[in-house]
Amino acid sequence: MTTPPTLAPATDNAAAGDGTVLQADGVTMRFGGLTAVRGVDLTVNTGEIVGLIGPNGAGKTTFFNCLTGLYVPTEGTVSYRGTRLSRKPHLVTQAGIARTFQNIRLFANMTVLENVLVGRHTRTKEGLWSALLRGPGFKKAERGSEERAMELLEFTGLAHKRDHLARNLPYGEQRKLEIARALASEPGLLLLDEPTAGMNPQETRATQDLVLAIRAQGTAVLVIEHDMRFIFNLCDRVAVLVQGQKLVEGTADVVQADERVIAAYLGTPVDDTPTAADPDTPATGAAAAESAESGDTP
Numbered sequence: 276m277t278t279p280p281t282l283a284p285a286t287d288n289a290a291a292g293d294g295t296v297l298q299a300d301g302v303t304m305r306f307g308g309l310t311a312v313r314g315v316d317l318t319v320n321t322g323e324i325v326g327l328i329g330p331n332g333a334g335k336t337t338f339f340n341c342l343t344g345l346y347v348p349t350e351g352t353v354s355y356r357g358t359r360l361s362r363k364p365h366l367v368t369q370a371g372i373a374r375t376f377q378n379i380r381l382f383a384n385m386t387v388l389e390n391v392l393v394g395r396h397t398r399t400k401e402g403l404w405s406a407l408l409r410g411p412g413f414k415k416a417e418r419g420s421e422e423r424a425m426e427l428l429e430f431t432g433l434a435h436k437r438d439h440l441a442r443n444l445p446y447g448e449q450r451k452l453e454i455a456r457a458l459a460s461e462p463g464l465l466l467l468d469e470p471t472a473g474m475n476p477q478e479t480r481a482t483q484d485l486v487l488a489i490r491a492q493g494t495a496v497l498v499i500e501h502d503m504r505f506i507f508n509l510c511d512r513v514a515v516l517v518q519g520q521k522l523v524e525g526t527a528d529v530v531q532a533d534e535r536v537i538a539a540y541l542g543t544p545v546d547d548t549p550t551a552a553d554p555d556t557p558a559t560g561a562a563a564a565e566s567a568e569s570g571d572t573p
């Protein structure tokens with residue numbers, strides 16, 4: 276197992292001291308008659324890794340979208356370091372929150388290095404379009420950025436792939452590149468949406484080390500993940516969403532032992548697990564979630 280190299284924070288944003296980084300109060304998101312997120316409160320403090328778990332359709336990604344300005348919550352407020360956040364995604368990034376997506380969103384025909392440079396646009400005077408068009412002004416102004424981008428590629432273990440097109444990277448490395456690009460905006464809080472989806476156990480362990488290294492360089496992390504081992508190994512606190520509402524929040528031990536969480540998500544205790552001889556008993560919790568995810572029908 277390789278440990279990511281250390282990374283110096285480039286701005287005060289990532290290096291800032293104690294306190295609450297993120298505060299979400301009463302966040303509700305309705306789509307017509309469907310309430311996807313209902314009155315969710317959540318805080319993330321400096322130096323924390325917080326997990327957000329729940330069955331498919333529980334509202335986790337919708338909640339992330341409310342935090343990052345992709346959705347304007349129907350009700351509730353979101354603050355970053357005590358300041359109410361703008362509803363525009365690029366201003367949220369500029370304030371200090373970066374994210375990755377469940378479905379990878381890279382610039383497939385740009386190189387690995389260029390993808391990270393695009394991620395730096397909120398920290399440079401050059402705009403996004405200038406970065407995308409890569410004119411002479413961009414190249415000159417971005418020399419410092421290129422240095423930082425290379426540090427980030429070293430940090431995520433992708434430096435040797437700097438000139439490869441993003442679309443040619445294996446899946447696990449594309450996920451790492453998304454993280455490197457998110458870090459390029461020097462966030463104080465990084466939101467990861469299913470960072471290990473599709474990864475093998477070795478890649479998952481490497482991602483776990485990477486998240487710990489990100490925290491060590493001063494960025495708090497809020498992570499959505501279905502891999503419970505990953506979540507319970509990594510997180511200082513875990514919040515459980517079920518049907519849009521926060522059911523429980525606490526340490527890994529508290530959450531794993533909570534009977535409501537076991538019933539709604541983690542699955543029934545071993546003794547109560549339905550057996551082949553008991554075909555009429557419906558599958559619950561994680562088993563049902565797995566089945567739904569794989570498209571199996573009962």
Ligand SMILES: Nc1ncnc2c1ncn2[C@@H]1O[C@H](COP(=O)(O)OP(=O)(O)OP(=O)(O)O)[C@@H](O)[C@H]1O
Binds near residue numbers: 377
């Ligand atoms: N833009 C939208 N318009 C209408 N309904 C939406 C929209 N986005 C999400 N939903 C609905 O909101 C609910 C919550 O979805 P969301 O994707 O947030 O769940 P999730 O917990 O992230 O699920 P998963 O683990 O499968 O990613 C679902 O019923 C979904 O269909």
